[in-house]
Amino acid sequence: MEELKHGHWIAADKQQGTPETGYWTERYLKCSICDYERRHSWLRGEQPKYCENCGNIMDGDKNGK
Numbered sequence: 674m675e676e677l678k679h680g681h682w683i684a685a686d687k688q689q690g691t692p693e694t695g696y697w698t699e700r701y702l703k704c705s706i707c708d709y710e711r712r713h714s715w716l717r718g719e720q721p722k723y724c725e726n727c728g729n730i731m732d733g734d735k736n737g738k
Contacts, residue, residue: 678729680706682720704731 709726
């Protein structure tokens with residue numbers, strides 16, 4: 674069994690679209706441990722407590738982020 678790690682969510686965004694369809698910005702959260710991109714809707718301050726990809730806790734890492 675792997676040791677449980679403590680990470681944090683990184684807020685990120687990507688511009689999507691084409692000149693024909695128009696452009697929009699897609700916002701998502703990225704896991705600091707496995708780089709998993711959580712694209713479900715979320716509100717600032719109400720982020721998931723764990724990463725559903727790697728299972729680690731998102732309560733801050735050694736740098737206190």
